[in-house]
Amino acid sequence: MKCNEVIKHLNDFVLEELDQETEIQVNEHCAQCDTCQKALTERYAVADLLRGSERFEPPAHLYRRVKRNVYVPKKEKPVFWGIPRSFVYAVAMFSLGVAVMRAIDVYVMSIQPAAKIEARTEPLRLEQRSDTVEFYSVPAENLARI
Numbered sequence: 001m002k003c004n005e006v007i008k009h010l011n012d013f014v015l016e017e018l019d020q021e022t023e024i025q026v027n028e029h030c031a032q033c034d035t036c037q038k039a040l041t042e043r044y045a046v047a048d049l050l051r052g053s054e055r056f057e058p059p060a061h062l063y064r065r066v067k068r069n070v071y072v073p074k075k076e077k078p079v080f081w082g083i084p085r086s087f088v089y090a091v092a093m094f095s096l097g098v099a100v101m102r103a104i105d106v107y108v109m110s111i112q113p114a115a116k117i118e119a120r121t122e123p124l125r126l127e128q129r130s131d132t133v134e135f136y137s138v139p140a141e142n143l144a145r146i
């Protein structure tokens with residue numbers, strides 16, 4: 001570990017908040033490097049001063065001021081014309097998808113000529129065979145009567 005990396009970790013090292021591996025690396029580096037050892041000693045001195053300082057209770061109005069300044073208003077649900085914004089976006093994306101697909105269809109149909117459909121009629125066979133299954137066709141409007 002280099003000096004600039006060790007310096008970044010010194011505060012956490014003094015407060016014993018480093019993970020074990022980093023703590024070992026910082027410790028080993030400080031044992032060999034005078035500059036970092038001196039910086040570490042200074043951090044320990046500052047930490048000792050802070051630990052020994054007198055604690056005080058802040059006045060109640062200070063809490064109110066802090067709470068007033070920290071208060072974050074509750075977010076309102078974003079709406080468009082009374083409809084939730086996410087629903088409007090979903091409908092818009094669906095419509096966009098339909099429009100894009102329709103545009104692609106129109107483009108593809110303009111490139112490819114429509115497939116030709118050939119209709120043939122075969123003459124009706126009147127001979128009866130025992131292995132023949134007969135199918136009957138009925139006009140659509142008469143289907144309900146069958």
Ligand SMILES: [Zn+2]
Nearest residue numbers: 003033035036
């Ligand atoms: Zn160093």
